[in-house]
Amino acid sequence: MIANSVLGVIFSNMHEEKVRELTETRTMGSVPFGGRYRLIDFALSNMVNSGINKVGVITKSNYQSLMDHLGSGKAWDLSRKREGLYILPPFSSGASDHNSRLDSLASVMNFLSHSNEKYVLMTDSDYVCNIDLRQMMQAHIQSGADVTLAYHYGHIPEHFAEPISYEIDPDGMIRGALVQPKVDGACNYGLPMLLMDRELMMKLVSDCVSRNLYSFQRDFIQRNIPNYHFHGYEFKGFICSICSMNDYFESNMALMQPKVRSELFNPNRPIYTKVRDDMPTRYGLGSEVSNSLIADGCVIEGAVENCVLFRGVHIGKNSKVTNCVIMQDSMIGQNCKLDYVIMDKDVTIKDDRSLMGFQSYPVFISKGSVV
Amino acid sequence: MLPKQEVVAMILAGGQGSRLGVLTKKLAKPAVPYGGKYRIIDFPLSNCVNSGIETVGVLTQYQPLELNEYIGSGQPWDLDSMNSGVRVLPPYQRSRKSDWYKGTANAIYQNMQYIERYSPEYVVILSGDHIYKMDYSKMVAYHKEKNADCTIAVFEVPMDEAPRFGILNTREDNSIYEFDEKPAHPKSNKASMGIYVFTWSKLKQYLENDEANPKSGNDFGHDVLPAMLTAGERMFAYPFEGYWKDVGTVESLWESNMDLLNPNVPLDLSEDTWKIYSRNPVMPPHYISKDAKVQNSLVAEGANVYGEIDFAVLFSGVYIAPGAIVRDSIIMPGTRVEEGAVVQYAIVAENSVIGKNAIVGQRPEDMENKGDWGVAVVGSDCVIPPETVVPPKAMVDAETMAEEAQKK
Numbered sequence: 001m002i003a004n005s006v007l008g009v010i011f012s013n014m015h016e017e018k019v020r021e022l023t024e025t026r027t028m029g030s031v032p033f034g035g036r037y038r039l040i041d042f043a044l045s046n047m048v049n050s051g052i053n054k055v056g057v058i059t060k061s062n063y064q065s066l067m068d069h070l071g072s073g074k075a076w077d078l079s080r081k082r083e084g085l086y087i088l089p090p091f092s093s094g095a096s097d098h099n100s101r102l103d104s105l106a107s108v109m110n111f112l113s114h115s116n117e118k119y120v121l122m123t124d125s126d127y128v129c130n131i132d133l134r135q136m137m138q139a140h141i142q143s144g145a146d147v148t149l150a151y152h153y154g155h156i157p158e159h160f161a162e163p164i165s166y167e168i169d170p171d172g173m174i175r176g177a178l179v180q181p182k183v184d185g186a187c188n189y190g191l192p193m194l195l196m197d198r199e200l201m202m203k204l205v206s207d208c209v210s211r212n213l214y215s216f217q218r219d220f221i222q223r224n225i226p227n228y229h230f231h232g233y234e235f236k237g238f239i240c241s242i243c244s245m246n247d248y249f250e251s252n253m254a255l256m257q258p259k260v261r262s263e264l265f266n267p268n269r270p271i272y273t274k275v276r277d278d279m280p281t282r283y284g285l286g287s288e289v290s291n292s293l294i295a296d297g298c299v300i301e302g303a304v305e306n307c308v309l310f311r312g313v314h315i316g317k318n319s320k321v322t323n324c325v326i327m328q329d330s331m332i333g334q335n336c337k338l339d340y341v342i343m344d345k346d347v348t349i350k351d352d353r354s355l356m357g358f359q360s361y362p363v364f365i366s367k368g369s370v371v
Numbered sequence: 372m373l374p375k376q377e378v379v380a381m382i383l384a385g386g387q388g389s390r391l392g393v394l395t396k397k398l399a400k401p402a403v404p405y406g407g408k409y410r411i412i413d414f415p416l417s418n419c420v421n422s423g424i425e426t427v428g429v430l431t432q433y434q435p436l437e438l439n440e441y442i443g444s445g446q447p448w449d450l451d452s453m454n455s456g457v458r459v460l461p462p463y464q465r466s467r468k469s470d471w472y473k474g475t476a477n478a479i480y481q482n483m484q485y486i487e488r489y490s491p492e493y494v495v496i497l498s499g500d501h502i503y504k505m506d507y508s509k510m511v512a513y514h515k516e517k518n519a520d521c522t523i524a525v526f527e528v529p530m531d532e533a534p535r536f537g538i539l540n541t542r543e544d545n546s547i548y549e550f551d552e553k554p555a556h557p558k559s560n561k562a563s564m565g566i567y568v569f570t571w572s573k574l575k576q577y578l579e580n581d582e583a584n585p586k587s588g589n590d591f592g593h594d595v596l597p598a599m600l601t602a603g604e605r606m607f608a609y610p611f612e613g614y615w616k617d618v619g620t621v622e623s624l625w626e627s628n629m630d631l632l633n634p635n636v637p638l639d640l641s642e643d644t645w646k647i648y649s650r651n652p653v654m655p656p657h658y659i660s661k662d663a664k665v666q667n668s669l670v671a672e673g674a675n676v677y678g679e680i681d682f683a684v685l686f687s688g689v690y691i692a693p694g695a696i697v698r699d700s701i702i703m704p705g706t707r708v709e710e711g712a713v714v715q716y717a718i719v720a721e722n723s724v725i726g727k728n729a730i731v732g733q734r735p736e737d738m739e740n741k742g743d744w745g746v747a748v749v750g751s752d753c754v755i756p757p758e759t760v761v762p763p764k765a766m767v768d769a770e771t772m773a774e775e776a777q778k779k
Contacts, residue, residue, distance in 0.1 A: 035655070035656035036655070036656055036672070074446070255655075256658070261655060261658065264655075265654070270653040270654070271655070272653055275447070275651045277447075277646050277648050277649065277651070278641065279406070279407070279408070279640035279641045279647070279669075280406070280407030280669045280670055280671040280672075280684075281657070281669070281670050281671075282631075282632070282668075282669050283666055283668045283669075283670065284634070284666075284667065285666060285667055286666070287665060287667075288664075289659045289663065289665050290660065290661045290662070291659070291660060293655070293656045293657070293658050294656050294657055294658075294659065294670070295656035295657075295672060296408070296656075296671065296672050299641075308656075309656075312641075
């Protein structure tokens with residue numbers, strides 16, 4: 001399949017309620033992750049690395065930080081004369097302002113109908129993975145399916161947003177789907193990636209809307225399984241969904257594993273993000289660092305262990321920071337002690353402060369706070 | 372016709388940089404990596420943008436491939452604007468004759484057409500081998516204020532080092548009355564930084580005269596500036612304070628990198644108002660392992676450190692294996708230092724491998740004969756086999772290693 005016959009659509013705002021602390025002032029897509037990324041970088045880079053060069057980003061509210069991050073799309077090579085990046089904020093067509101997935105799709109119908117691509121690849125931005133979508137496209141063509149849905153075999157993660165499990169034939173065809181399934185043990189649970197014919201998508205969306213059906217899973221998928229050929233595409237790689245603050249913390253910590261890093265940051269399919277032009281990180285005299293992931297622009301003069309430090313973080317002398325995720329430009333003073341803390345952007349921790357959380361309940365400090 | 376630009380900058384980036392040895396074997400000097408993520412040319416380019424000069428010509432000649440590719444559209448420096456921006460200017464063929472750039476002045480002469488398109492008032496001439504942060508707009512303002520024809524930036528060096536520099540002797544109002552190239556008995560300590568502001572109409576005239584003179588070496592320092600001085604043009608020295616370093620030699624390149632690790636050196640690359648821009652690699656943050664020891668170092672994104680580093684500058688994608696030691700050294704992008712290897716007082720260029728238990732360089736304290744000490748240099752794409760010793764001051768690259776392997 002020629003990848004430029006695929007139109008990308010990303011929902012930047014799905015499941016924000018799962019990590020309310022982080023999405024208070026931003027969309028899910030612009031939640032910082034892994035030292036230098038925003039969650040949407042993964043969905044966007046996966047698309048770009050698979051040859052998709054037209055991507056619409058659907059957004060609903062709080063999208064200032066998202067717009068700032070995406071800019072013209074240059075960092076993803078999506079600032080183009082032909083196609084490129086389209087940001088799709090709510091359009092007051094009178095219908096709604098993106099209350100559900102189907103609503104949102106209905107309100108971007110113009111964007112869908114004015115595109116020439118044969119297919120649409122639709123995804124969310126509340127997960128972290130590096131997937132070769134070309135394989136999914138190939139599978140879609142080979143199976144001759146109307147709709148291909150990505151799934152993962154395993155236990156459905158706790159707190160997973162909109163869980164759905166599929167009953168799949170040995171040849172990959174989806175026979176049935178269970179929404180909010182009660183299952184113990186492993187199953188084929190749905191990932192938020194869907195590939196289908198663009199015109200069929202428009203038809204099915206209009207069909208749902210005109211019948212006042214607004215549940216994507218029940219009305220768009222479940223209801224249509226008997227009528228169309230739904231196919232499953234199994235993704236076997238590393239994926240973590242951000243469905244709670246705990247997930248957010250653990251997903252960041254997972255990056256300490258060399259295997260996870262090498263898969264997620266595969267040099268053949270790099271994850272792109274906005275460039276900040278910081279200088280490399282400077283370690284001072286007496287710095288002690290172990291098992292940590294550290295972005296550019298930090299100045300470290302204290303001790304850091306099991307941490308993810310974003311760009312421009314300062315750790316003062318004699319401070320000890322363990323098991324923390326510290327976002328952009330936060331300043332930790334001298335003689336501080338931090339353990340299990342998630343710190344949003346631009347936080348200042350003054351000298352001699354101590355903050356302790358617990359593994360199952362990391363302390364969260366909101367953007368711009370002064371402690 | 373393009374919109375008029377008041378100031379056009381020209382960066383002389385054609386020099387071979389032979390004193391950097393294997394580091395510039397396949398690379399023009401301005402493209403040599405510096406400071407963990409930069410290349411030398413990032414400094415003049417970023418200074419231009421930060422000074423509001425958005426029309427920049429880069430004159431290339433020697434090994435231009437990597438430099439051209441690096442500059443590209445100029446987007447990382449915001450120099451990809453519609454009517455101006457950065458242009459790479461290699462020598463080209465003309466209908467009557469074609470020439471390599473014979474000297475610095477000739478390089479500008481051959482590109483007069485490029486400058487003329489913008490009909491500038493002033494032209495700033497810069498070189499591509501210095502590390503410094505400077506606001507050229509202040510220098511241009513000074514040039515205007517003095518109603519000068521040529522202004523030369525000067526840096527005060529210690530008097531005992533003055534004989535190594537081109538010294539300018541000035542009157543009280545900073546007007547220049549004499550050039551003293553590497554004087555044995557210097558009268559002043561004002562060293563020329565190789566940064567010139569010219570009034571374009573004047574420079575044009577002198578470049579044409581210089582070209583017509585068959586005896587001329589077509590060089591700014593040797594020919595054009597002395598000619599202007601003899602003719603009595605208004606020439607002024609512009610004093611610059613702050614960090615400035617010519618990184619044309621292995622020692623000075625090494626020193627200047629080490630200066631970044633010294634908090635007392637006035638070169639702050641993290642200043643928000645004067646960022647140094649560069650082409651950023653697309654790599655994850657760097658990882659420091661559980662057993663690593665990291666102190667007094669600069670580490671760029673994409674590096675993986677499992678060993679011990681102290682006073683090290685690590686570029687993107689560098690890998691330091693468990694048990695490896697890197698001290699007082701610069702490790703350029705993509706290089707691996709394998710288990711048990713010890714790298715001290717060394718510069719290791721891009722994509723090389725220092726094999727297991729290999730030893731590169733030595734601390735001066737451990738040398739019996741201090742005169743034999745020097746920074747060891749390993750060229751790019753060079754594999755140092757396990758257990759090999761690369762002595763201090765040595766310079767090896769893929770070719771010399773292959774030759775040695777054949778001898779054995």
